[in-house]
Amino acid sequence: xxxxxxxxxxxANFGDEVKNGVVLVDFWATWCAPCRRLAPIxxxxxxxxxxxxxxxxxxxxxxxxxxxxxxxxGIPTLLLFKNGDLKETIVGLETKDRLNQIIAKHL
Amino acid sequence: MSTERQVIxxxxxPAGLTAALYAARANLKPLVIEGIEAGGQLMLTTxxxxxxxxxxxxxxxDLMTELRAQAERFGAEIIQGDxxxxxxxxxxxxxxxxxxxxxxxxxxxxxxxxxxxxxxxVDKKLSGRGVSTCATCDGFFFKGLPVAVVGxxxxxxxxxxxxxxxxxxxxxxxxxxxxxxxxxxxDKAFSTPNISFLWNKEVVDIKDVDQGKVTSxxxxxxxxxxxxxxxxxxxxxxxxxxxNTALFKGQLAMHDNGYLKTxxxxxxxVPGVFAAGDVQDxxxxxxxxxxxxxxxxxxxxxxxxxxxxxxxxxxxxxHG
Numbered sequence: 001x002x003x004x005x006x007x008x009x010x011x012a013n014f015g016d017e018v019k020n021g022v023v024l025v026d027f028w029a030t031w032c033a034p035c036r037r038l039a040p041i042x043x044x045x046x047x048x049x050x051x052x053x054x055x056x057x058x059x060x061x062x063x064x065x066x067x068x069x070x071x072x073x074g075i076p077t078l079l080l081f082k083n084g085d086l087k088e089t090i091v092g093l094e095t096k097d098r099l100n101q102i103i104a105k106h107l
Numbered sequence: 108m109s110t111e112r113q114v115i116x117x118x119x120x121p122a123g124l125t126a127a128l129y130a131a132r133a134n135l136k137p138l139v140i141e142g143i144e145a146g147g148q149l150m151l152t153t154x155x156x157x158x159x160x161x162x163x164x165x166x167x168x169d170l171m172t173e174l175r176a177q178a179e180r181f182g183a184e185i186i187q188g189d190x191x192x193x194x195x196x197x198x199x200x201x202x203x204x205x206x207x208x209x210x211x212x213x214x215x216x217x218x219x220x221x222x223x224x225x226x227x228x229v230d231k232k233l234s235g236r237g238v239s240t241c242a243t244c245d246g247f248f249f250k251g252l253p254v255a256v257v258g259x260x261x262x263x264x265x266x267x268x269x270x271x272x273x274x275x276x277x278x279x280x281x282x283x284x285x286x287x288x289x290x291x292x293x294d295k296a297f298s299t300p301n302i303s304f305l306w307n308k309e310v311v312d313i314k315d316v317d318q319g320k321v322t323s324x325x326x327x328x329x330x331x332x333x334x335x336x337x338x339x340x341x342x343x344x345x346x347x348x349x350x351n352t353a354l355f356k357g358q359l360a361m362h363d364n365g366y367l368k369t370x371x372x373x374x375x376x377v378p379g380v381f382a383a384g385d386v387q388d389x390x391x392x393x394x395x396x397x398x399x400x401x402x403x404x405x406x407x408x409x410x411x412x413x414x415x416x417x418x419x420x421x422x423x424x425x426h427g
Binding site: 032034035040074075094 | 319
């Protein structure tokens with residue numbers, strides 16, 4: 001479903017995966033309508049910043065621990081990490097332009 | 108890049124897609140720019156029981172999928188994207204989506220309305236941290252926890268009923284002593300054992316920003332001014348909507364509350380620009396009235412393009 005540039009993170013590998021570089025993680029669920037709206041935008045971001053930005057998704061139904069660790073209590077939520085540190089929390093739908101502005105600050 | 112159209116429709120809720128259906132069937136090859144909240148408010152609802160023709164109800168997202176497919180079947184082109192600006196002072200009108208410019212001889216505005224926040228400042232800070240305007244999106248996070256719903260209309264009751272299946276206890280906080288919701292929704296809410304009501308109370312603060320999550324709400328009694336506090340893990344806001352009209356400020360006439368002014372059917376203050384759905388309706392705000400006004404806007408746009416839309420309402424209806 002997602003673009004091949006988008007990785008899938010789980011509770012098991014999350015910590016390791018966000019350790020290096022700039023990583024944007026999309027917390028979503030199959031039943032979340034706004035998440036479906038955000039998905040193509042996240043795919044496009046992955047494509048456009050390929051090589052500079054790692055883009056990944058976490059299905060919150062299958063991976064309850066990671067959202068709870070980062071106090072995610074609403075979806076869609078995007079978290080942006082740089083070398084393991086949480087830099088940005090973006091809750092709800094945003095336009096691609098707005099997301100690009102936020103990402104640009106960290107690339 | 109520039110693409111000229113006969114009609115562009117901004118928005119893809121019931122109003123926008125019905126306008127697209129009628130415009131497509133009139134061979135106008137409409138372009139629909141769906142917007143960030145594609146599908147509109149119904150995408151965030153569950154069972155819609157008042158859409159005519161579905162005696163057992165239909166799920167909001169399913170209804171929008173059907174409407175979309177129906178509009179596409181007759182040739183409407185629907186694209187993703189969020190309009191960043193419009194230029195309505197000259198025709199063709201220009202609609203900008205990021206760096207792409209679209210032009211059209213007629214425009215139908217169906218940008219709808221979005222959920223209203225409490226205006227406390229703190230509610231936006233705790234958005235995604237326990238404050239939500241979408242029970243179907245975020246209810247999941249409050250399984251086995253107490254939550255509150257703010258509001259007394261149909262939206263608030265629907266949220267409360269949905270959340271009652273997940274949360275231990277749902278407290279509805281309403282600033283008056285009776286609900287505005289329809290009788291059916293009121294009866295459902297009153298008969299749900301774990302939904303309770305706090306009347307004549309308004310939320311004056313949400314705690315706790317420092318902890319980065321919702322822990323309690325500070326309430327004020329609207330009659331006595333007395334303050335109280337209620338412990339909850341989540342608060343869902345269902346106090347109404349604000350029209351999405353920021354794009355049109357200074358270009359289309361609006362009421363004081365921000366809704367677009369229309370006259371003679373769906374006409375706005377700019378000839379050739381029509382409005383449909385919640386963006387111009389602060390009275391009925393139903394899916395079916397939105398769809399009905401979308402139909403009106405498409406017919407008005409078609410007549411405008413063929414030069415048969417006349418300024419007086421009587422003359423226009425004589426053509427009907």
